[in-house]
Amino acid sequence: MSTPDSNNATHADIDADVVFHAHGITKIYPMGEVEVQALRGVDLDLHTGELIVLLGPSGSGKSTLLNILGGLDTPTAGCVLYRGRDLTRATERELTEYRRYHVGFVFQFYNLIPSLTARENVAVVTEIARKPMRPEEALELVGLGKRLDHFPAQLSGGEQQRVAIARAIAKNPEVLLCDEPTGALDSSTGIVVLEAIERINRELGTATAVITHNAGIALMADRVIHLGDGLITHVNINETRKAPHELTW
Amino acid sequence: MRALNHKLVRELWQLRGQALAIALVIGAGLAAVLMSISTLDSLQNTRAIYYRDYAFAEVFASLKRAPDSLRERIAAIPGVNQVNTRVWAPVTIEIAGFTDPISGLLVSAPRAGRADLNRLYLRAGRLMDPDRSDEIVIGDAFAEAHGFQPGDRLGVIIDGKRKQLRIVGIALSPEFIYQIGPGSIFPDFARFAVLWMAPDVLATAYDMDGAFNNVTLTLTHGANAADVIDELDTVLERYGGLSAYDREDQTSHRFLSEEFKQLEQMGRTFSVIFLGISAFLLNMVISRLINTQREEIATLKAFGYSNLAIGAHYAKLVVAIVLFGIVLGVIAGVWFGQGLSHIYMEYYRLPYLHYQLRPVIVLVATLVTASAALIGTLFALQRAVRLPPAQAMRPEPPPVYRATVVERLGVQRWLSQPSRMILRHIERRPLKAALSVIGIAFAGGIVISGTFFKDSIDFMVEAEFRLAQREDIAVTFTEATSYAALHELAALPGVTRVEPVRVVPVRLRHGHHVYRTSVQGLAPNADLHRSLDLNLQPLAFPPQGILLTEYLGTRLAIKPGDTLTIEVLDGSQPVREVPLVGLVQQYIGVGGYMDLDALNRLLREDRAVSGAFLAVDEADRETVYARLKTMPRIASVRVQENSIRNYYASIGDLLLTYTAFIAGLAGAITFGVVYNSARITLSERSRELASLRVLGFTRGEIAYILLGELALLTLAAIPLGFVVGRALSAHFVATIHQELFRVPLILEPDTYTLSAIVILISALVSGLIVRRRLDQLDLIAVLKTKE
Known part of the structure; x- marks a missing residue:
């Protein structure tokens, strides 16, 4: 097993540019009488401005890892430090606050609010954020400046996903967590969506983690973390990131 | 099919909260019906057996x-x-x-x-x-x-x-x-x-x-x-x-027959209303419940289950809930029916009670309820199975929304996104919102129809005993006697006023309509015992002709100006014709009224009286009672204060007890409906709300979106419930318009308030339960699942 960073990192010597420092994360789900070990001691750091891809087949533990990073789930053992704050000891209220101010989520199925327009779907988040950008600005960033007042039903799948990205980044989050963002899209639409994610990462410097089982996407990342059976199997570092339009799958 | 049956049992368990609330609606509706009908049946049955076994005469x-x-x-x-x-x-x-x-x-x-x-x-x-x-x-x-x-x-x-x-x-x-x-x-x-x-x-x-x-x-x-x-x-x-x-x-x-008739009318009306309303609510709730199962239905279809098999599966689910409700309703109905019958027996001196619940009543009520539920299921299933399974299993295309009328009016900028979500959600499915509002309004309406009697009875007492019959004491002589008897009464210490009355038993005849009652002859200047016109103003007695209780006018199909035949059932039993000169507003009892002298002339008798109305100083009442007891000519003495008390203690009490049962059941229905509306809305929107939680919304903030909608619908339903309640009450008043008493339609603010409170408390409790559910939303599942 190779580890992406030093196993010996302590709270004190975490670099200032480390957004997440996860150490020895284990997650066990009790499933009736058997226990399913989703994660078996994962160590991972994510740095400011970095774009990583978590790659693995289904059941490899990548979603569990993302959920734990996003404050949606807590590990059975191990610790996750976000900017030095221990997420594993956070209360429900603190986790809500963490998601509210620091994390942007993009889901496979967009999870837009159908009763709100594109602009309002973004506003739903900016209204509760601390230093958000204007919803129009966020939508401009994902190339939807002209479709502000369209309802989800009036948008294509790719456009809906881009609204979801705009919604995720409009609060100016420190991290952007994307769970199979292209999973429900065809490849050409998927590329448009990935371009939006890449642009956010590049222009805003938001640390970004993208989950996928699609190896084709891996080339756009700074680092590709391969997961299998609850463990990090190996890590690839791309010297140069490929632009999404160069990707194929 | 064994697997499907397991699914059925587990889903029933999962849905237990909602299933219970639906069963509550069915049970309460059925209980109201069974209680009303079985009470009447039991009393009638008991009376018949009692008459037979104890040889009640016929003439x-x-x-x-x-x-x-x-x-x-x-x-x-x-x-x-x-x-x-x-x-x-x-x-x-x-x-x-x-x-x-x-x-x-x-x-x-x-x-x-x-x-x-x-x-x-x-x-x-x-x-x-x-x-x-x-x-x-x-x-x-x-x-x-x-x-x-x-x-x-x-x-x-x-x-x-x-x-x-x-x-x-x-x-x-x-x-x-x-x-x-x-x-x-x-x-x-x-x-x-x-x-x-x-x-x-x-x-x-x-x-x-x-x-x-x-x-x-x-x-x-x-x-x-x-x-x-x-x-x-x-x-x-x-x-x-x-x-x-x-x-x-x-x-x-x-x-007794009059009261049974009244009970029957009320029972019938309540039964129709309760069955109708619970059937409507059931239909609504069940079809929404089935709608939330859309995806599962698609999955079953994908596995190769036929529409019929799926239909049967959901029909079983619904029938199980309905049966539970019916069992609940029969138990409660029998229990309440026996309780109510025993309360009636306090007033009707029956030696025993033969409680009777006719199976056919249970059967009919069950069929109506079950059909309503199954029809609701059928329509919802039809919608659900129409979709090809693949389409139903793919993420549903987002439903089409638009800015609401309210927003287009320009208030948009005042509304937060969550508020817009509430408004748009309501406006996008106006029918569903309307049905919820109507459902809650009907439930609130039956609360009103079950409680307004109190206001009406108070009003009746006010009109009868404070405006019309204002005497302190009514005295009846053993037989008609001369005016001299009045002087004796007037001489009693403490008696401040004495007014004569002559009561004559009569048979009134107009065309083929006949009615046996009595005519009261009253002094033209009567101030204690008066008759009121239809606007409740004291009536001056015309020197000729007769006044009739408005109810009697209708019963005899006679109008002022027509001639009425009076067959006197006393003395020489003369038969006379007199013109009807007016109608009297009287809520309790019926009768005819004439000028005392005119009545005596009609009877071809000298000035005679059969009783008197007395006003007595409060302090001297007991002395007056004591003196009256010693007067041999006096057959009976009625104290007005007791009349009022007796009224409340007998009919008033019965009516209020009965309607209290009804109001309680209506409250149960209200809760069932509101709770189900809330639960279904929760299951329809839980994904959306969980997404917002992931995006960092607090529990309170998402609760606002869900409960805000419920609150808005509830608030809209309350005034509509007032309208429904008033209409139902008016219907009741019309159906129990009878000989013994007529109930005026009086709705005081407190009745409306009670209905609003019942709805609000139901909404509040439902809201709290739903709020607890919201706190347990699965945030992770939402990321991976589509709708």
């Missing part, structure tokens, strides 16, 4: 005095089966420490050991020994009111002579199921008593040796009551006979 007549030998002639009338001749005597009763006047009716006891008519049901003690002159049996209501036991003594004034009598038994009689004193229409168990004495003892005491003044008889099978009555009238004519009558005009039977 009744009073007369002045006839020799016992006349009995044979009566028995010889064709069509007469059994004859019972007897004495009955109005008496006054004295109880130490109880100052209010007590009047009583002392009746010859049916002869023991023989198959006599109107037999007594002995509740305690024994029947009197015919050889002992001081033994009596008393009615159980009176005994209960004063706590009398066999062995106690009672002072009774018979024909002016005071006698000390010993109570040996406590009994009930089919003749006195509904017990009211002369001049009253409501029972007063403490101030009116029925007493029985051995026939010979009573004859001696009342100076009726070898004679009788009352006869009752039964008819042979197939005999015509009218023919027997005519013949009996002929036989009794020279003995001062008052017109004979059949059961329909026997006081107890008639009042």
Whole structure:
């Protein structure tokens, strides 16, 4: 097993540019009488401005890892430090606050609010954020400046996903967590969506983690973390990131 | 199919909250129906059995005095089966420490050991020994009111002579199921008593040796009551006979029948409303519930289950819930029905209760309820199976929304995104929102229709006892007497005003409409006992002609200006024609009213009175009661204050108890509907709300979105519920417009408030339960699942 960073990192010597420092994360789900070990001691750091891809087949533990990073789930053992704050000891209220101010989520199925327009779907988040950008600005960033007042039903799948990205980044989050963002899209639409994610990462410097089982996407990342059976199997570092339009799958 | 059955059981368990709430709606609706119908059935059934087993007579007549030998002639009338001749005597009763006047009716006891008519049901003690002159049996209501036991003594004034009598038994009689004193229409168990004495003892005491003044008889099978009555009238004519009558005009039977009629009308109306409403709500709730199962249905279809198999599966789910509700409803209905019947038995002196629940009623109610549920299921399933499974299993295309009317009016900028979500969600599915509102409104409406009676009854009492009958005491003389009797009353210390009244029993006839009642002759300047016009203003008595209670006008199909035939049932029994000059607003009882002098002229009699209305100084009341007891000419004394109390204690109480049951059930339905609306909205929107939680919304913030919608719908439903409640109440008032009393439609703010409170509390409790569910939303599942 190779580890992406030093196993010996302590709270004190975490670099200032480390957004997440996860150490020895284990997650066990009790499933009736058997226990399913989703994660078996994962160590991972994510740095400011970095774009990583978590790659693995289904059941490899990548979603569990993302959920734990996003404050949606807590590990059975191990610790996750976000900017030095221990997420594993956070209360429900603190986790809500963490998601509210620091994390942007993009889901496979967009999870837009159908009763709100594109602009309002973004506003739903900016209204509760601390230093958000204007919803129009966020939508401009994902190339939807002209479709502000369209309802989800009036948008294509790719456009809906881009609204979801705009919604995720409009609060100016420190991290952007994307769970199979292209999973429900065809490849050409998927590329448009990935371009939006890449642009956010590049222009805003938001640390970004993208989950996928699609190896084709891996080339756009700074680092590709391969997961299998609850463990990090190996890590690839791309010297140069490929632009999404160069990707194929 | 075994797997499907497992799914059924598990889903029932998962849905237990909602299933319970639906069962509550069904159960409450059914309970209201069964309670109303079984109470009436039981009372009617009990009365019929009681009449049969205790040989209640079929024809009744009073007369002045006839020799016992006349009995044979009566028995010889064709069509007469059994004859019972007897004495009955109005008496006054004295109880130490109880100052209010007590009047009583002392009746010859049916002869023991023989198959006599109107037999007594002995509740305690024994029947009197015919050889002992001081033994009596008393009615159980009176005994209960004063706590009398066999062995106690009672002072009774018979024909002016005071006698000390010993109570040996406590009994009930089919003749006195509904017990009211002369001049009253409501029972007063403490101030009116029925007493029985051995026939010979009573004859001696009342100076009726070898004679009788009352006869009752039964008819042979197939005999015509009218023919027997005519013949009996002929036989009794020279003995001062008052017109004979059949059961329909026997006081107890008639009042009881009227009350049963009223109960039947109310029961029928409540049944239709409750069944209708619970069926409507059930249909709505079930079809929404099935809608939330859309994806599962698609999955089953994908596996190759036929539409029929899926339909059967969901039908089973619904039937299981419905059956549970029905079991709940039958248990509650029987329980409430028995409870209510026993409460009624406090007022109707029945010796026992034969509780009866006709299976056909349960069957019909079950069929109506189950059909409503299954039709709701069918429609929802039809929608669900129409979609090809692949499409139903793919993420549903987002539903189409648009900016709401409210927002387009320009208030958009004032609304936060969550508020917009609430408004748009309501406006996008206006039908669904409307159905929820209508459902809650109907539930609120039945709360009103179940509680408005209190306001109406208060209003009736106000009109009857404060505006119309304002006397403190009403006195009835033993027979019509001269005006001189009034001077004697006016001379009593404390009496401030005396007004004469002449009450004459009559049969009113207009065309083929006939009605037996009485006409009251009142002084033209009457100030105590007045009649009110339809606007509740005091009416001046016209010097000619008659006024009729508005109800009677309708019943006789007569209008002012028409001529009415009056057949007097007293004295020389003249038949006269008089013009109807106006209608009187009267909520309790019915009758005709004339100027006293005009009435006396009509009877071709001198100025005579049969009673008087008195105003008495508060401080002197007891003295006046005491003095009145000593006046032999006075048959009965009615204290107005007691009338009001009796009214509340009898009919008022019954009505309020009944409607309280109804209101409680309506409350249960309200809760069931509101809770289900909330739960279904939660299951429809949980994904959206979980997404917002992931995006960093707090629990409170997402609760606002869900509960805000519920609150908005609830608030819209409340005023609509007022409208529905008023309409339902008006319907009730129309259906129970009857002889005994007519209920005015009066809805005070407190009735509306109660309905609003019931809805609000239901909404609040439902909201809290849903809020707890919201706190347990699965945030991770939402990332991976589509709708």
